[in-house]
Amino acid sequence: xxxxxxxxxxxxxxxxxxxxxxxxxxxxxxxxxxxxxxxxxxxxxxxxxxxxxxxxxxxxxxxxxxxxxxxxxxxxxxxxxxxxxxxxxxxxxxxxxxxxxxxxxxxxxxxxxxxxxxxxxxxxxxxxxxxxxxxxxxxxxxxxxxxxxxxxxxxxxxxxxxxxxxxxxxxxxxxxxxxxxxxxxxxxxxxxxxxxxxxxxxxxxxxxxxxxxxxxxxxxxxxxxxxxxxxxxxxxxxxxxxxxxxxxxxxxxxxxxxxxxxxxxxxxxxxxxxxxxxxxxxxxxxxxxxxxxxxxxxxxxxxxxxxxxxxxxxxxxxxxxxxxxxxxxxxxxxxxxxxxxxxxxxxxxxxxxxxxxxxxxxxxxxxxxxxxxxxxxxxxxxxxxxxxxxxxxxxxxxxxxxxxxxxxxxxxxxxxxxxxxxxxxxxxxxxxxxxxxxxxxxxxxxxxxxxxxxxxxxxxxxxxxxxxxxxxxxxxxxxxxxxxxxxxxxxxxxxxxxxxxxxxxxxxxxxxxxxxxxxxxxxxxxxxxxxxxxxxxxxxxxxxxxxxxxxxxxxxxxxxxxxxxxxxxxxxxxx
Amino acid sequence: xxxxxxxxxxxxxxxxxxxxxxxxxxxxxxxxxxxxxxxxxxxxxxxxxxxxxxxxxxxxxxxxxxxxxxxxxxxxxxxxxxxxxxxxxxxxxxxxxxxxxxxxxxxxxxxxxxxxxxxxxxxxxxxxxxxxxxxxxxxxxxxxxxxxxxxxxxxxxxxxxxxxxxxxxxxxxxxxxxxxxxxxxxxxxxxxxxxxxxxxxxxxxxxxxxxxxxxxxxxxxxxxxxxxxxxxxxxxxxxxxxxxxxxxxxxxxxxxxxxxxxxxxx
Ligand SMILES: Nc1nc2c(ncn2[C@@H]2O[C@H](COP(=O)(O)OP(=O)(O)O)[C@@H](O)[C@H]2O)c(=O)[nH]1
Ligand SMILES: [Mg+2]
Numbered sequence: 001x002x003x004x005x006x007x008x009x010x011x012x013x014x015x016x017x018x019x020x021x022x023x024x025x026x027x028x029x030x031x032x033x034x035x036x037x038x039x040x041x042x043x044x045x046x047x048x049x050x051x052x053x054x055x056x057x058x059x060x061x062x063x064x065x066x067x068x069x070x071x072x073x074x075x076x077x078x079x080x081x082x083x084x085x086x087x088x089x090x091x092x093x094x095x096x097x098x099x100x101x102x103x104x105x106x107x108x109x110x111x112x113x114x115x116x117x118x119x120x121x122x123x124x125x126x127x128x129x130x131x132x133x134x135x136x137x138x139x140x141x142x143x144x145x146x147x148x149x150x151x152x153x154x155x156x157x158x159x160x161x162x163x164x165x166x167x168x169x170x171x172x173x174x175x176x177x178x179x180x181x182x183x184x185x186x187x188x189x190x191x192x193x194x195x196x197x198x199x200x201x202x203x204x205x206x207x208x209x210x211x212x213x214x215x216x217x218x219x220x221x222x223x224x225x226x227x228x229x230x231x232x233x234x235x236x237x238x239x240x241x242x243x244x245x246x247x248x249x250x251x252x253x254x255x256x257x258x259x260x261x262x263x264x265x266x267x268x269x270x271x272x273x274x275x276x277x278x279x280x281x282x283x284x285x286x287x288x289x290x291x292x293x294x295x296x297x298x299x300x301x302x303x304x305x306x307x308x309x310x311x312x313x314x315x316x317x318x319x320x321x322x323x324x325x326x327x328x329x330x331x332x333x334x335x336x337x338x339x340x341x342x343x344x345x346x347x348x349x350x351x352x353x354x355x356x357x358x359x360x361x362x363x364x365x366x367x368x369x370x371x372x373x374x375x376x377x378x379x380x381x382x383x384x385x386x387x388x389x390x391x392x393x394x395x396x397x398x399x400x401x402x403x404x405x406x407x408x409x410x411x412x413x414x415x416x417x418x419x420x421x422x423x424x425x426x427x428x429x430x431x432x433x434x435x436x437x438x439x440x441x442x443x444x445x446x447x448x449x450x451x452x453x454x455x456x457x458x459x460x461x462x463x464x465x466x467x468x469x470x471x472x473x474x475x476x477x478x479x480x481x482x483x484x485x486x487x488x489x490x491x492x493x494x495x496x497x498x499x500x501x502x503x504x505x506x507x508x509x510x511x512x513x514x515x516x517x518x519x520x521x522x523x524x525x526x527x528x529x530x531x532x533x534x535x536x537x538x539x540x541x542x543x544x545x546x547x548x549x550x551x552x553x554x555x556x557x558x559x560x561x562x563x564x565x566x567x568x569x570x571x572x573x574x575x
Numbered sequence: 576x577x578x579x580x581x582x583x584x585x586x587x588x589x590x591x592x593x594x595x596x597x598x599x600x601x602x603x604x605x606x607x608x609x610x611x612x613x614x615x616x617x618x619x620x621x622x623x624x625x626x627x628x629x630x631x632x633x634x635x636x637x638x639x640x641x642x643x644x645x646x647x648x649x650x651x652x653x654x655x656x657x658x659x660x661x662x663x664x665x666x667x668x669x670x671x672x673x674x675x676x677x678x679x680x681x682x683x684x685x686x687x688x689x690x691x692x693x694x695x696x697x698x699x700x701x702x703x704x705x706x707x708x709x710x711x712x713x714x715x716x717x718x719x720x721x722x723x724x725x726x727x728x729x730x731x732x733x734x735x736x737x738x739x740x741x742x743x744x745x746x747x748x749x750x751x752x753x754x755x756x757x758x759x760x761x762x763x764x765x766x767x768x769x770x771x772x773x774x775x776x777x778x779x780x781x782x783x784x785x786x787x788x789x790x791x792x793x794x795x796x797x798x799x800x801x802x803x804x805x806x807x808x809x810x811x812x813x814x815x816x817x818x819x820x821x822x823x824x825x826x827x828x829x830x831x832x833x834x835x836x837x838x839x840x841x
Binding site for chain 2: 004005007035036037059061062063064072073074075076077078085087099100102103106107227228230232233235237239240241268269270271274282283284286297321333335392395396397399401402403404407
């Protein structure tokens with residue numbers, strides 16, 4: 001058995017009647033992937049219905065679909081080439097079945113967008129193109145079908161190619177190929193067509209073998225959303241699927257958003273042969289941990305040094321499939337990985353007509369089939385990543401009533417709400433700039449500060465004591481020069497926030513909120529510093545530099561590293 | 576991870592979702608290869624435990640070896656077994672002679688519906704696969720049925736990114752399909768790899784074996800000399816005949832399966 005073969009899921013999309021089902025039927029037929037009798041059965045059905053033979057009947061299995069000659073729901077079929085196995089997903093092209101198209105497309109990694117050469121680009125050609133970009137499907141070919149109807153004309157093919165390319169490029173979808181085909185007649189499907197000698201590229205079947213599969217989820221930061229906790233026997237097993245990264249027995253892990261740290265005690269299994277000491281992305285696993293905290297479904301397990309974002313407000317791009325409009329001030333349910341939380345739409349920033357890319361300004365709702373950019377507020381903090389960093393933990397669905405009505409991707413945090421990390425204890429706050437990173441940027445010829453992902457650290461929370469360009473000890477104190485408030489960090493956790501005045505001297509080092517070491521080596525130094533600080537707070541700010549030069553050593557816990565350019569760190573995911 | 580690892584991981588994820596989401600959950604066990612693979616997957620998902628009952632809708636027309644195998648495995652695997660028969664229909668003389676589709680509807684579909692009602696199941700796990708036939712190729716992983724077990728197949732709920740349908744009105748139930756994405760060959764390759772025990776009927780005796788198991792009167796045998804799983808895999812590689820070609824109810828008319836399944840058939 002060649003069970004090591006790769007499998008690629010490809011969705012076929014496009015406007016109704018442009019030939020999606022026919023392309024698939026033809027691929028299955030030409031690769032001899034159909035069971036005996038399938039073609040005869042289709043011939044018989046066509047005859048019963050008094051209609052001509054259609055390859056599409058191979059996929060449009062429902063009586064309603066065959067009667068009306070349309071695809072209502074998505075189908076998945078398998079076939080193989082010498083290179084690998086394929087799951088090919090047929091999607092309906094009618095606007096009213098968009099939710100079924102999305103259901104099919106969501107499980108694909110690559111896409112074929114079909115355009116009828118005779119009819120040209122239509123509404124759903126564009127809408128489907130948009131949906132592909134929202135689903136993060138970047139591997140796509142455009143198939144210009146029914147070339148037989150335009151006498152296999154290169155000129156007309158080029159015109160369609162140019163028009164579609166303009167539209168897709170504005171969505172950041174860059175089709176890798178444009179292939180002229182006649183699906184019904186089998187031209188350029190499995191073999192190069194002699195009717196179109198001007199086309200120098202591969203036929204469809206050879207072209208799909210050139211799609212390259214995504215790799216490397218194992219190497220990303222660990223994301224292990226807890227699916228359930230089992231206590232069937234003496235073991236207390238945390239079960240779930242690893243969405244990204246790799247985990248080993250003995251690893252120190254962080255559980256978010258509750259911010260607890262523990263170690264992996266064991267990786268569990270039922271049959272002996274499944275025993276492993278390392279688990280990674282894609283696996284459904286179970287682990288036990290050293291400290292048995294109360295864990296629950298929805299929490300994220302990560303390594304301590306690469307935690308997910310935790311927030312209750314964030315910006316998203318979404319598509320809406322609900323019968324009722326998406327509106328503000330209404331309660332919805334949001335599902336992201338294994339988390340479920342009540343949410344509301346905090347702001348509708350933009351509603352976009354997916355077929356013209358026109359923005360509807362000041363829209364108060366998104367209607368069915370609309371695409372929108374909105375800010376979501378959840379009832380409690382949840383864990384996620386931006387979609388551009390991690391697809392599996394950066395996308396979500398919205399449930400209205402009983403139904404999934406929308407799906408979307410997280411594009412970023414809501415800037416207006418939180419711009420910097422903070423230490424928080426009730427009403428006391430210290431802006432924590434000490435976790436910012438400093439780089440010498442070669443292309444800019446200067447030092448640049450890059451702020452960490454904003455996060456509020458509450459009492460008991462683990463703080464990132466080690467960054468790329470800084471490293472603090474496990475125990476230290478952070479003094480806010482403006483207010484004198486001091487954050488006490490012990491074992492890399494925020495233990496308390498108290499005023500420096502009420503603090504008794506201890507040997508752990510002091511830093512200011514920017515991360516500079518404060519030159520306190522003894523109780524005497526400590527008292528002197530406290531007195532100087534009090535004086536400074538009462539006097540003019542012009543003396544701050546002198547104070548800083550006397551007390552601060554900015555580089556003690558820092559190191560400046562080189563970076564080619566900052567751009568890669570800053571661009572937002574765009575659609 | 577290889578291909579079978581990926582299939583297995585996805586099935587386990589689905590089983591765990593079902594277990595977490597449905598208070599009243601059961602798994603349909605037809606004693607065939609697919610549902611026996613599911614039983615194995617459940618043991619893996621729950622680390623050797625089966626935290627829900629297994630249901631066998633017994634038409635009383637099953638091949639006797641199947642019943643013996645069922646009872647032995649239930650003991651060995653330590654599972655809770657619910658066996659249900661539509662006794663009223665049988666008493667009224669129901670059988671394949673009344674028409675195959677009529678019989679299937681009464682003894683299987685209605686029998687299943689009685690179990691759902693009696694135990695108030697919210698979730699029912701079934702071992703169907705997309706590659707079996709057309710209407711199954713259109714199924715969702717979590718597929719809603721109304722209180723009469725009917726399937727509104729022209730208006731299915733969206734299903735994306737493994738966010739399954741878990742909200743529905745009381746009285747409805749969800750059919751959970753953990754091996755929807757497997758094909759017949761995957762099933763056999765997995766049985767071979769995991770060394771899962773199957774009922775003997777799949778292996779050739781006197782030049783014949785069953786490829787798909789149903790009720791005795793409606794399930795035909797195929798010509799075969801395959802006596803091991805490896806030989807079956809070899810045989811399947813070289814066949815073009817559909818898996819369910821030996822199942823009479825499928826051949827009754829062009830939309831037989833769609834019609835049966837609309838009314839709640841598995
Ligand atoms: N002339 C011609 N007709 C085609 C071709 N491909 C598909 N068709 C026809 O176009 C119609 C719609 O095809 P179908 O596959 O159902 O379209 P879908 O709605 O995109 O799935 C059917 O009648 C097909 O036979 C082609 O290459 N040439
Ligand atoms: Mg179609």
